[in-house]
Amino acid sequence: MSTEQNPVKRFVADVDTSIKNSEFADWYPIVKKEFADSIRTRALLLLSLLYVGVMVFPPIVILYTDLGESAQGASAILLTLTPQILSVLVPLTAIALAYAALSGERQSGSLKLLLSLPYTRRDVIIGKLFGRFVAIATPLAAVIVLQTLVILPELGSDLDLSNLAALTVVSLLLALAFVGLSLGASAATSTTRRSLMVAAGVWIYLYLIWDRAAGGIFTLLQEHASVEQATALKVELFVKLVSPIASYNTLLNSLSGGMSTREARIAMFRGLGGFLPTQKEQLAAQVLQDSVPWYLTDPVAVVVLLFWCLFPLFMGYRVFSEADL
Secondary structure (H helix, E strand, O other), X not given: OOOOOOHHHHXXXXXXXXXXXXXXXXXXXXXXXXXXXXXOOHHHHHHHHHHHHHHOHHHHHHHHOOOOOOHHHHHHHHHHHHHHHHHHHHHHHHHHHHOOOOHHHHHHOHHHHHHOOOOOHHHHHHHHHHHHHHHHHHHHHHHHHHHHHHHHXXXXXXXXXXXXXHHHHXXXXXXXXXXXXXXHHHHHOOOHHHHHHHHXXXXXXXXXXXXXXXXXXXXXXXXXXXXXXXXXXXXXHHHHHOXXXXXXXXXXXXXXXXXXXXXXXXXXXXXXXXXXXXXHHHHXXXXXXXXXXXXXXXXXXXXXXXXXXXXXXXHHHHHHHHOOO
């Protein structure tokens, strides 16, 4: 069937033509190139298989074999664990696909060739950001839908599509945050080894150390600055929220986890991946009893995720724009 006869192909061709003739024409060809190059890489294939293996295969085993228990209980557990799994896999996928986007081409010399064409360095940065993001977003959204289709026969009418939409959108925001972070590291460094060290180092700090540092601020404010306990707790909670991983988890709790905004912020003090109650959680429940401050609301969490994309990207671009290639 020709493009003229196929309505889907015709629609895609019309959209492609419209973008080419729009203000995005300067960097749109780079987006297409980055997307095409990324989906052909072995890394994306392996990461996609990892998504399927971790998120789709276990539900099949649990729900449709004798190894599983109650279908309703198993489905609920799987939906609870999915955000925890994605909070690890999504950043790692973004780092793996974006850390060498500029530093790798800079090492090989292909970046000079690209810039010899009528593209500015800003066009290259923007094109690579959207190209790599779309390459990650495609399998990510697909595997979330696929897992839902696997669970759907068991959940039936209990499945809330708004929860699925929230999971997909917030997970894409997390992917965008770490694509921007990794691309910023790639723009600011001259070798892939350095860009990987920066991007992976930031992820390790965010995942393993950030919460402890926030707790240290609480102790510092109370013991050395004589700040009231309630104020110190709110400061700690805000510092926790500034982490993109924490913002991701608490956003999902409030948007699709059956919690109110207040309950989701209080749950940020739980231990063991958000499942173990702590003494600070009880204190937070008292401090936030009346209302949640504006700087701890869901829109601020969204801004945090966008910040982690745009700020590292901007800083990397500042270095990249002055670099001698």
